[in-house]
Amino acid sequence: xxxALWVYLAAWSIFCAVAFFGLLRxxxxxxxxxxxxxxxxxxxxxxATFAVAAAGLILIAPYTGDPTWDYADACFMAALTFAxxxxxxxxxxxxxxxxxxxRQTMLALCLWMFSASWSYDLYLLLRDGHYPHTWLPNIxxxxxxxxxxxxxxxxxxxxxxxVTFSFLEPDWLAASADGTFRKIIxxxxxxxxxxxxxxxxxxx
Numbered sequence: 001x002x003x004a005l006w007v008y009l010a011a012w013s014i015f016c017a018v019a020f021f022g023l024l025r026x027x028x029x030x031x032x033x034x035x036x037x038x039x040x041x042x043x044x045x046x047x048a049t050f051a052v053a054a055a056g057l058i059l060i061a062p063y064t065g066d067p068t069w070d071y072a073d074a075c076f077m078a079a080l081t082f083a084x085x086x087x088x089x090x091x092x093x094x095x096x097x098x099x100x101x102x103r104q105t106m107l108a109l110c111l112w113m114f115s116a117s118w119s120y121d122l123y124l125l126l127r128d129g130h131y132p133h134t135w136l137p138n139i140x141x142x143x144x145x146x147x148x149x150x151x152x153x154x155x156x157x158x159x160x161x162x163v164t165f166s167f168l169e170p171d172w173l174a175a176s177a178d179g180t181f182r183k184i185i186x187x188x189x190x191x192x193x194x195x196x197x198x199x200x201x202x203x204x
Contacts, residue, residue, distance in 0.1 A: 019110035045181035080115035089150025090167030
């Protein structure tokens with residue numbers, strides 16, 4: 001590893017340690033730890049689209065010709081994305097909109113980067129004994145999918161507004177009503193097609 005990569009590894013490790021220490025010290029301060037968020041994720045259409053996307057990532061991993069992509073990183077990156085992307089994307093949007101930096105903002109950034117990049121880097125460092133040379137392009141490719149997933153799983157339908165993103169609403173983490181997917185499907189399709197094209201492009 002070059003000195004620059006050692007510095008990068010140390011920097012993001014410290015950032016993660018500080019962010020997760022804040023979470024462990026005061027979990028009640030973070031909406032991601034609340035039962036409402038996990039109910040929000042358990043909407044049947046969200047679980048179904050996650051299952052399809054995760055299966056696609058995992059099943060094609062051996063056929064991409066990319067030695068950095070295997071069953072393990074495909075599995076944990078998919079799971080981390082589903083668990084954190086809706087919250088991270090929504091939290092960062094609300095932080096920017098209200099021009100407020102907080103511990104939640106810091107954790108959202110950390111979860112985004114850890115899910116989309118740093119977990120991949122760490123896994124390959126431990127597996128191969130060296131930092132992956134694909135770390136930089138992976139940040140951009142995986143962040144695009146991460147953001148798309150966060151937007152997809154925040155899609156909602158509200159009686160007063162129609163189709164919207166949940167994080168635009170005061171009661172952001174209120175569970176969506178049954179039948180929501182039928183009302184948002186045409187808005188969800190572009191996000192799902194983007195993910196499908198990105199995944200299938202690795203086979204070309």
